Amino acid sequence: MTLPMILSDDVKAAKANGAPIVALESTIITHGMPYPQNVETARRVEAEVRDNGATPATIAVLDGNLHIGLSAAELESLGQAKNVAKLSRADFAACLARKGTGATTVAATMIAAHLAGIHVFATGGIGGVHKGAEDSFDISADLNELAQTPVTVVAAGAKAILDIEKTLEVLETNGVPVIAFGQDEFPAFWSRSSGLPAPLRMETPAEIAESQKMRSLMGLSGGQLVANPIPAEAELTRDYLAPIIARAISDAATHGIAAKSVTPYLLQRIYELTDGKSLEANIALVLSNARLASRIAAQF
Ligand code: PSU
Numbered sequence: 001m002t003l004p005m006i007l008s009d010d011v012k013a014a015k016a017n018g019a020p021i022v023a024l025e026s027t028i029i030t031h032g033m034p035y036p037q038n039v040e041t042a043r044r045v046e047a048e049v050r051d052n053g054a055t056p057a058t059i060a061v062l063d064g065n066l067h068i069g070l071s072a073a074e075l076e077s078l079g080q081a082k083n084v085a086k087l088s089r090a091d092f093a094a095c096l097a098r099k100g101t102g103a104t105t106v107a108a109t110m111i112a113a114h115l116a117g118i119h120v121f122a123t124g125g126i127g128g129v130h131k132g133a134e135d136s137f138d139i140s141a142d143l144n145e146l147a148q149t150p151v152t153v154v155a156a157g158a159k160a161i162l163d164i165e166k167t168l169e170v171l172e173t174n175g176v177p178v179i180a181f182g183q184d185e186f187p188a189f190w191s192r193s194s195g196l197p198a199p200l201r202m203e204t205p206a207e208i209a210e211s212q213k214m215r216s217l218m219g220l221s222g223g224q225l226v227a228n229p230i231p232a233e234a235e236l237t238r239d240y241l242a243p244i245i246a247r248a249i250s251d252a253a254t255h256g257i258a259a260k261s262v263t264p265y266l267l268q269r270i271y272e273l274t275d276g277k278s279l280e281a282n283i284a285l286v287l288s289n290a291r292l293a294s295r296i297a298a299q300f
Pocket residue numbers: 025027028029031032033104105106107123124125126127128139140141142259260261262263282
């Protein structure tokens with residue numbers, strides 16, 4: 001038995017030339033944004049990576065094959081598909097073994113990137129500790145993955161739908177470096193500010209890449225979380241979002257939303273309650289993360 005992994009021609013060429021590659025996830029396409037903005041955004045993110053001198057590798061499982069880099073047609077069909085599995089560490093192998101189709105979360109994308117020898121990955125926001133986790137035990141597998149798989153993940157922090165303070169605590173317990181890019185505060189996805197300091201602050205892509213390499217030299221497992229604040233002009237303020245998030249969370253409770261459905265439900269509800277403004281902000285921050293990730297990838 002061999003691993004059914006297919007590298008796109010672009011990714012193969014980049015690997016052969018030692019050129020920078022940036023991994024991109026697919027759950028943001030299938031579960032994070034509505035069609036057709038999801039496909040349009042995925043294309044723009046890939047273009048942003050190319051414009052910044054790196055090769056994009058969007059990762060997904062299609063009919064039992066692990067694709068590292070998708071064609072335009074594959075991206076389009078994934079973006080339109082219904083009932084696609086949302087894969088994390090727990091169900092990734094089973095999906096491949098049963099020849100299924102699934103979108104990769106941050107955790108699964110990190111695993112795939114590492115298998116393909118890719119060091120840097122750009123996304124929107126990571127999963128984290130949900131509010132009320134003391135009762136629900138809902139803590140994203142993304143945090144555990146950051147602790148064990150050596151990939152640098154560029155995100156805009158953690159969403160304010162999460163308990164950000166507990167998310168930072170779990171990351172610290174698990175030995176994950178959390179690096180705010182160019183500011184002291186840990187950013188909160190749609191907002192530049194979370195009210196909480198980031199454990200580390202860095203100013204350059206070179207420092208970030210060197211820190212990851214140093215971890216490997218020390219034999220430390222795991223990756224790094226780079227928290228890149230959303231561009232100021234695209235930000236939604238914490239004050240504006242706080243009541244909207246509270247409403248979305250209470251609606252989720254009313255409808256009995258649980259487990260894997262929580263994050264997609266909240267994102268969709270916040271999109272409705274902000275008249276689409278949350279999606280515009282989400283697109284702007286993903287593009288900005290793709291840019292920074294490309295600059296970091298160039299340092300590896
Ligand atoms: N951030 C976004 N949109 C998303 C997600 C994150 O801007 O759709 C996805 C990522 O794939 C992340 C997942 O890994 O949500 C976290 O889900 P959960 O909370 O169920 O672990």
